[in-house]
Amino acid sequence: MLKTILHYINVNRWRLIKISKNNFLIYCSVFVGLMGGLAAVALKYLVHFMEDLSRNIGAHVPFHFMYIFLPALGILLTILYQHLVNRDQIQKGIGTIIFNIKRNKANMKFNNVYSHLITSSLTVGFGGSSGLEAPIVSTGAAIGSVTGRFFKLTTHQKSLLIAAGASAGIAAVFNSPIAGVLFSLEILLGEISIPTFIPLLIASATGVVVAKILYSRQLFHLATEGWHLQALPFYLLLGLLSGWTAIYISNVAHKLEKGIFKKQNRYVRAVLGGLILGVIILIFPPLLGEGYHYLQEVLNGNINVLQEESLFSTWLQHPLIMAGFIAALVFMKVIAAGITLGSGGNGGTFAPTMFTGAFLGLFVAYAVNLTGWVHLNTSNFIAVGMAGALSGVLHAPLTAIFLIAEITGGYILFIPLMIVSAISYIIARLSNSHNMYWHDLIHEKNVRPDKDYEMLTAIEIRKVVNRKYTAVKRNRPIKELYKLMAETSTNIFAVLDDEKHLQGVVLLDELRKRIVDGTLSATATIEDLMIEPPAVIEYNQSAEDVMDLFDTLDVWQLPVVYHGRFVGFVSKSNMLTEYRKVLIGQHHQPDPFGH
Known part of the structure; x- marks a missing residue:
């Protein structure tokens, strides 16, 4: 195990020193395309094997009864594998791939590299009325994700490799490299740009070449003289x-x-x-x-x-x-x-x-x-x-x-x-x-599907809450605020009771205004200046909801509570700063070796 870890570290150190980030992504695309093409070919041969096996089984029963029982047998074998061997770890469907890209930092479980090949060949090979495209897309996507995770690539780069693997799978199955690329751009990524297009094109072309070498049969052939x-x-x-x-x-x-x-x-x-x-x-x-x-x-x-x-x-x-x-x-x-x-x-x-x-x-x-x-x-x-x-x-x-x-x-x-x-x-x-x-x-x-929402979902409110707040009590004289104004740079104060329950807020701008216009009496208390906040943020509230509140209410700071108790303030400027960090982090590749 130690030798494996050291070898892994040496490989990553070598590629970080010797290969530029863009070139390395291209090399990864070639590898993912190669493996995706091999997976597509393997799936085709597996399905043919299962079809031959099902025909041999059907040869021992009345012909039409074969249609009734064999699909059920294939589905039952699929369930047995998923439950007893795979332990229900398989992630089905193209929607799951999109979810992993958007919410799981483009990480997919390793078992998806092989489990879809086995289960889909059992289902379709025994007559299940379904297709092999979603399983091969899932397989190629898993290959891309595992490759990106092995080399500690960023979320953005892993997403590209997931799309590259999916493109290679579709291209290899249908012998259609352009359609493979367009499928990933339209369905998985939802964006079209040259930096995105190139890795997908390379992976797709590689998958087609592998499939043509190892499996030369064409899916369909159409002879036409045109249309009128x-x-x-x-x-x-x-x-x-x-x-x-x-x-x-x-x-x-x-x-x-x-x-x-x-x-x-x-x-x-x-x-x-x-x-x-x-x-x-x-x-x-x-x-x-x-x-x-x-x-x-x-x-x-x-x-x-x-x-x-x-x-x-x-x-x-x-x-x-x-x-x-x-x-x-x-x-x-x-x-x-x-x-x-x-x-x-x-x-x-x-x-x-x-x-x-x-x-x-x-x-x-x-x-x-x-x-x-x-x-x-x-x-x-x-x-x-x-x-x-x-x-x-x-x-x-x-x-x-x-x-x-x-x-x-x-x-x-x-x-x-x-x-x-x-x-x-x-x-x-x-x-x-x-x-x-x-x-x-x-x-x-x-x-x-929108990009802003994707960035905001990566922000946790607890990380942007300012807990260094200044609290006052509602029955205290207003002159206490004058001292606080000299000691702090904040422009908002929380009014709390003994149990830290939020009773209101005091805005420094409002205090200044009342002092200037002379409407604040010498015997005034905090309660006279306190106002109800326009909104209160829950500690586990989504960042998207918080940003919507900032934009709708046209405010820059809002109080945050957890189980009814005040924990601090969240500011719009902190939210925008965190948004920028997330955006940079998705495209910046960390150097695990400190180079």
Whole structure:
């Protein structure tokens, strides 16, 4: 252990002496990108292994029963690992990453480096109707956080490495480096600047290179000859439908992911939820797993793939019934994903959102083509529908546009992608000004996306309270204040009783005014000059609330009490000084070796 500590100290001493801070962050970005790419590849292979294992298990039971029991088995195995092996230390969801950046000084637990790979591969590999994007984002973010913590980087630098790891994960999974960068900028950091952009770009590119070397398969392939102006009204329609669908996805996913069968223990919840999920998948086989296989087939124009393994394959040969089946998939995918996560599985809503958007686009094109009015390119609408749903759910139109353009090779569809994504984003924003990740943080954990609030939450009132106050009693003669004026530089006095309860305050400016205008009698007491403070601060009150009071009341000092007893004054100038210290501290790298 001692050798390890000494080696760690030597590494940090060497890099502080030999490498500039900016260059070292670039090197860390390369490392995080490399590890994020390896994690993405590992997750893909793990999922394929679990899928093969589940198929081997399913080979020994009647075919359709496989759909019912295997998802429940995968969720149950996920719960067993989380409870017995991981000891419930896993931190799920992209919202948790944002919370750690904003409130936990960009620190994430080490077990998140590997636990998401295991649990999400069990959930999705056995047929859970969820996605792997949120787990790989969490894995990459944890790699970035652990790297930053190892090298004692600042909170700001650790936040950048968390975003770099997330970018590498997204980029490696989808083979989309630009979308990986934009995802972190729009979702995790909420800011775009060159110093922020460069580390993310390096990590994202590194992740893609690693994934291409070790896993060459492309997620989607789209062959298109472009789009035509006659399809423009239907793209506008798709944009509207995408926005409304995004609202539906956010609301349903939010409710189901909170948990189902809450009165039952985790194992009963996993089994019951898994069996319900299995029945849904039995009726709608395309909901099995991520659903990307079916997505690629319909992109290729093979809509008949939806009839395969279906209990209603004969009925689905009728075009109107097929249209109804496609519409049902749009609504059922998010329900299946919500049940998967709400019953204890690990995954995300990223892939289900893409699936829902794709089949929404398929439904619009398929239904319009049935009318014979005009012929729409089905593949184009599938691709653009994915972007529309993502833009509305994530509130990240740039990520949606570039992700779909990169993974499908459909740069020729940029105009439809822009139109649909913009309309969907506007409609979703009208319903909720924040995406589904920020919604929970704001309403449940009191975390807000603005920078000023982030700085203020790092300030503790107890650290800025001035306890060197001057106290007086209300029944004392006013002449005692004259002596205090000569002995102290304060301009406010606390009026306390014997139990240190605040009874009021005396302002030095008011005393001077009364002396000058001659309205203060020689027999006056402190009580004659005492006033009630405009507000009283509680010792554990938030810094944001205190600053709001200063601005609203237009005062510079307020009294602070703890359990009813006066402890001191807090001044606006002290608050602003502490704010500046926090701002500098987030960007300044401490030197643990005193260099």
